[in-house]
Structures are given as structure tokens and as C-alpha cells.
Amino acid sequence: MTKTEIAMPQTGQLPQVKGPEINDRDLINDILSYEKYLTNGYNTGLNEMQMPRLHDSIQTILINVHKCQVELFDLMFQKGWYKMKAACDQEKQQAYQQFSGYKTQFPNS
Numbered sequence: 001m002t003k004t005e006i007a008m009p010q011t012g013q014l015p016q017v018k019g020p021e022i023n024d025r026d027l028i029n030d031i032l033s034y035e036k037y038l039t040n041g042y043n044t045g046l047n048e049m050q051m052p053r054l055h056d057s058i059q060t061i062l063i064n065v066h067k068c069q070v071e072l073f074d075l076m077f078q079k080g081w082y083k084m085k086a087a088c089d090q091e092k093q094q095a096y097q098q099f100s101g102y103k104t105q106f107p108n109s
Contacts, residue, residue, distance in 0.1 A: 006084045025081045028072055035069040 042062040049055045076082035087095070 006086050025076070025079070028076055029081070032069065032072040032076065035065055035072060038065050039069065 039062060042058055042065065046055060046058055046062065049058065073082060
């Protein structure tokens with residue numbers, strides 16, 4: 001079964017044959033990758049942090065980085081530079097069952 005691709009049409013701003021020069025898509029993709037890297041680092045730091053005021057400050061920074069990451073992703077998606085594959089019903093059901101099973105590992109709230 002072929003997966004449906006979820007994407008916006010490309011804006012035509014990119015050259016058909018890519019040379020060594022950096023274009024807008026490359027630059028934004030690089031920044032998006034860096035934002036993802038930052039969120040991992042901030043998350044690790046927050047897990048280890050004991051000072052409440054510092055924790056609050058870093059958590060605020062992390063939230064802002066996540067917002068920036070979403071904005072960059074949306075920009076790339078709107079320009080047709082970021083594509084995703086739609087999951088079929090069977091894949092959705094499998095994921096639902098997998099993560100529903102995790103609930104049994106935690107105490108009831």
C-alpha cells in the first residue's frame with residue numbers, strides 16, 4: 001500500500017539542480033535541526049536541575065525554543081520543503097494499541 005504524502009506544493013524558489021551554495025531551504029532546515037538539538041539539551045538540563053529559579057528560567061527558554069521550532073516547521077511545510085507520509089488506518093490502530101498498553105504500567109491517578 002502506498003502512503004499518501006502530506007505536503008504543500010513547492011513555491012518554485014529553489015533551483016532545479018542544487019549547487020554547493022546555501023539556499024533558504026537549507027538555511028531554515030539547518031536552524032530547525034539546531035532548535036531540535038537545543039530542546040534535547042535543555043530537557044536534559046531541566047531533568048538534572050535542582051535550583052528552582054534557574055529551573056524556571058531554563059524552562060521558559062525551552063518553551064520559547066519549542067515555539068520557534070514549530071514556527072520553522074510550519075514555514076518549511078507551507079513552502080513545500082517539509083513532507084510527511086500519512087499513516088494508514090492499520091498503522092494508526094497499532095500505535096494506539098501500543099501506547100494504550102503503556103497506561104497499565106502507571107498507577108491510577
